[in-house]
Amino acid sequence: MTISEHMRVADCGEKPGLSQRLRNWRNKLVADADFQRRVARFPLTRRFARKQSEDMFRVTTGFVQSQILFACVEIGLFDILADGAVPTHEIATRASLPLESAKRLLPAARAIGVIRSTGDDCWTLDDKGAVVLGNEGIRAMIRHHAMVYRDLADPVGLLRDPGRQTETADYWAYAGTRAGHGVSDQDAHTYSALMRSSQDLVAAEILDAYPLGRHRKILDIGGGEGAFLAAAGARHADISLATFDLPPVAARARDIMAEAGYGDRFEAHGGNFFTDAIPADADCVTLVRVLCDHDDAAALKLLQNIRRSIAPSATLLIAEPMDGSGSGDSLAAAYFGLYFLAMRSGACRSPQKIQSLLEQAGFKLLRKMPTRNPLFASVIVAKSDSKV
């Protein structure tokens, strides 16, 4: 197919409007190899052309960059460099790598911005590497991506056959048609540990966006091992904390929160949030990274159950990555869109879509609270009866 044939296929409707005609003209120009060469040579456009081609290169080679990062985490590079600069040969020894492999990996790690050379064949952490060192949750997510990327190795196959067997769907043992049934202690342990280790950054965003201190009791539905509640409890010493999660997860939360010193302030309720009654005594109910796990019909069922169970005056807070027009939101939506495809359940929804589900479930008067980093979470607040 020629470029102009492609353009004709892309036109929507009989007669493309002016902006579409301009876009078609521009795309033909940009696709032209001569034009690209001219832009790359011309002094005023050279820098723009180089940036465009570097961006394109980053996207095209993104998998290799992820693998470089994965290798750095797996060999413990960030820990090796935790206390300062280390020479190449010592990194090789401590990471059990042949020297030649270390010489291949370390410049690659520099290129993705996680380490820097000190100029004397020694290496030290760069800013991104220091962030990875300081955050076990990021390291756990990077390791866990090995599984997700195996499922995404054939994206077209998965897009054409979204119901096919995947490791990611097995990992999230409660999701999809299983609707919370048959989750073993081992399943619960595996996914809950990952969730707990990645909760710190998310909790900080939510607690900065919405002042939970105005509430008496928080019920975190699908609250995992209680990491969000622990963060909320540490900020607001007077609020009572409760979670409602599948029985094996609630049991783990009970032990972990007792050990962390929250025993007196914390209750753990085990049950299925689609079908079981949810405790009614909290004045704020939270869903943190929970609604997005489920397809629309299941998400609606969950919201309806919450609406039926909780006090009419209670506030409902939903926090998760949401789709939107900002670059952070659309990056999150692109990532989670494919992630949920591999998981065979869930959606990264826009605030408007969540609002529509909330309204169908009998909630109203929403507010979207701004967060600093929509990659971690955006926040929506709803109530069933009075002004938020």
Ligand SMILES: C[S@@+](CC[C@H](N)C(=O)[O-])C[C@H]1O[C@@H](n2cnc3c(N)ncnc32)[C@H](O)[C@@H]1O
């Ligand atoms: C993605 S995790 C989020 C955990 C936690 N809110 C966080 O952000 O770290 C989803 C949680 O929902 C719980 N869950 C899933 N299906 C459930 C069901 N049908 N009933 C109760 N809890 C469920 C899971 O056990 C898990 O703890």
